[in-house]
Amino acid sequence: MDDTNETSFVVDEVSNVIKESIEATIGSQSYQQAKINTWTSNIVEAILNSLTKLNKPFKYIVSCVIMQKNGAGLHTASSCFWDNTTDGSCTVRWENKSMYAIVSVFGLSI
Amino acid sequence: MNYSNAISNLNFSSNIHSKSSRSFNTNEVKQMLEQLIQQIIDKQNEYDCDKCTQLSKDLSQIIKDAMKSLNYEQYKYVIQVVLGQCQDDNLMMTCRCLWDIETDNYASYVYSNTKIFCAVTVFGLFYY
Numbered sequence: 001m002d003d004t005n006e007t008s009f010v011v012d013e014v015s016n017v018i019k020e021s022i023e024a025t026i027g028s029q030s031y032q033q034a035k036i037n038t039w040t041s042n043i044v045e046a047i048l049n050s051l052t053k054l055n056k057p058f059k060y061i062v063s064c065v066i067m068q069k070n071g072a073g074l075h076t077a078s079s080c081f082w083d084n085t086t087d088g089s090c091t092v093r094w095e096n097k098s099m100y101a102i103v104s105v106f107g108l109s110i
Numbered sequence: 111m112n113y114s115n116a117i118s119n120l121n122f123s124s125n126i127h128s129k130s131s132r133s134f135n136t137n138e139v140k141q142m143l144e145q146l147i148q149q150i151i152d153k154q155n156e157y158d159c160d161k162c163t164q165l166s167k168d169l170s171q172i173i174k175d176a177m178k179s180l181n182y183e184q185y186k187y188v189i190q191v192v193l194g195q196c197q198d199d200n201l202m203m204t205c206r207c208l209w210d211i212e213t214d215n216y217a218s219y220v221y222s223n224t225k226i227f228c229a230v231t232v233f234g235l236f237y238y
């Protein structure tokens with residue numbers, strides 16, 4: 001599948017983009033209610049900018065959930081109706097001592 | 111659990127347009143989400159970790175099937191379900207998209223009771 005990476009979604013590449021964006025935005029931070037709005041926006045916009053620079057014929061959806069670590073349970077699920085040969089998704093779960101971040105990227109070919 | 115009754119109980123007001131190529135209608139999808147989610151989650155009285163794991167997956171499949179029955183031509187869908195326990199915690203969810211604003215759109219609905227909250231987002235993307 002590697003030689004068709006011009007028109008199919010490459011999970012590893014996107015996964016690296018996501019991890020870099022999360023680390024750059026909240027890597028060293030502790031949970032602060034006043035800042036999570038800015039953090040989620042920054043993470044998502046940084047990822048979208050990096051994905052755009054890859055110059056692939058894709059539409060992207062990027063979503064980010066940040067949650068404080070207090071013992072509550074959280075479940076996320078997604079289902080997609082698309083073309084399995086070209087479209088794909090990548091979800092990264094990241095945590096530090098005070099919070100969880102779950103970032104999902106969906107790429108749909110044009 | 112068998113949720114096929116939930117889908118057949120939905121009332122759609124725009125079935126007469128099912129053959130024409132119409133664009134993603136946020137209100138119609140949001141109405142559908144409200145009906146479905148209230149029917150399904152109202153039955154959950156407690157937050158149960160194992161049940162909610164399965165429930166979130168089931169819910170995303172059910173909503174995907176309901177979207178298919180809305181008969182939007184040439185649309186791809188992405189459905190995201192976030193289900194959690196209601197404690198004193200805070201949660202922030204943000205989304206950005208790179209798409210064609212003339213054809214693509216999304217609909218979202220958040221439901222919560224004293225035990226469980228559920229945020230569902232449906233994205234519809236036109237396939238040229």
